[in-house]
Amino acid sequence: MxxxxxxxxxxxxxxxxxxxxxxxxxxxxxxxxxxxxxxxxxxxxxxxxxxxxxxxxxxxxxxxxxxxxxxxxxxxxxxxxxxRADDLVGIEAGLTDSIRLIAEEVRGSVAEAMRSLRADLAAAGTTRTAPTSAEPPPDDEKARSREQLRRADVVINDFRGRVRADLRTYVARGGSLTADVVADLERQLEDATRTLSLSLRG
The missing domain is CATH 1.10.10.10 (Winged helix-like DNA-binding domain superfamily/Winged helix DNA-binding domain)
Known part of the structure; x- marks a missing residue:
């Protein structure tokens, strides 16, 4: 804004x-x-x-x-x-609010990217564990796994690119990237890693 x-x-x-x-x-x-x-x-x-x-x-x-x-x-x-010192205080407060809103937009973008990643991981896990009428030949199962691995690579790279672009744009525009935003990103990535690990063990 x-x-x-x-x-x-x-x-x-x-x-x-x-x-x-x-x-x-x-x-x-x-x-x-x-x-x-x-x-x-x-x-x-x-x-x-x-x-x-x-x-x-x-x-x-x-x-x-x-x-x-x-x-x-x-x-x-x-x-x-x-x-006009009082007027200046009001102007400065408005600018501070604008920076805060930008930071919230970045945080929201990170959260949305994480939700998308979790959804893709959940879909991949469901596809992997879904019952089938007949057990596929071993070679076909390996081929499907390799295909899903390629898909996971695309999803992860896309997520990484979007988050990096958002963060770099924010900082390039003069925004202050706080430790809270980075810590929140780190926590969500750890949650996603745990979700993936549990899915692979299931």
Missing amino acids: SPVFSHGDLRLYLLHLLAEEPRHGYDIMQALSDRTGGTYTPSAGTIYPRLAKLEEEGLVSKSVDGRKTVYAITDAGRDELAR
Whole structure:
């Protein structure tokens, strides 16, 4: 879920970023993307006009550093930031909620992948133990086992690829991968391993 900067919120958050340190335009855009877990990546057409407006109001100054234009907050900008400190707290809380929602989506994706894997393992176990009217020749049984082994490889590789892609995308977008999410993944994988072991012994 993308965080929404309501009217005036983006302007205030730009002052907040510049109060941390002077930044050039790309750095500001990257900081906004990082702070929102990649859910909000503003364009230059969004950021530069707002910076120009802040400069016009005397809240921001700019200087040229080589080929880059660096923006810095002024004393008037700091006063504006101090006056709207409560608004800034609300904005930060909204961004934190957005990151939390992303983490929950990743956790849900992992849980869904595990449910799919368990279902496939259960189906494979049912197929293996289902009674048949006649015992198949030994060679046919080995061939079926090899086919099921290939199927299991596909299922496991698909699961691994999906989980890795979800986790890498989340981290690449600036999300914080918590120990709880990884521990939950580890527990579910251990459960799946136990389920498989019991199925094979049955």
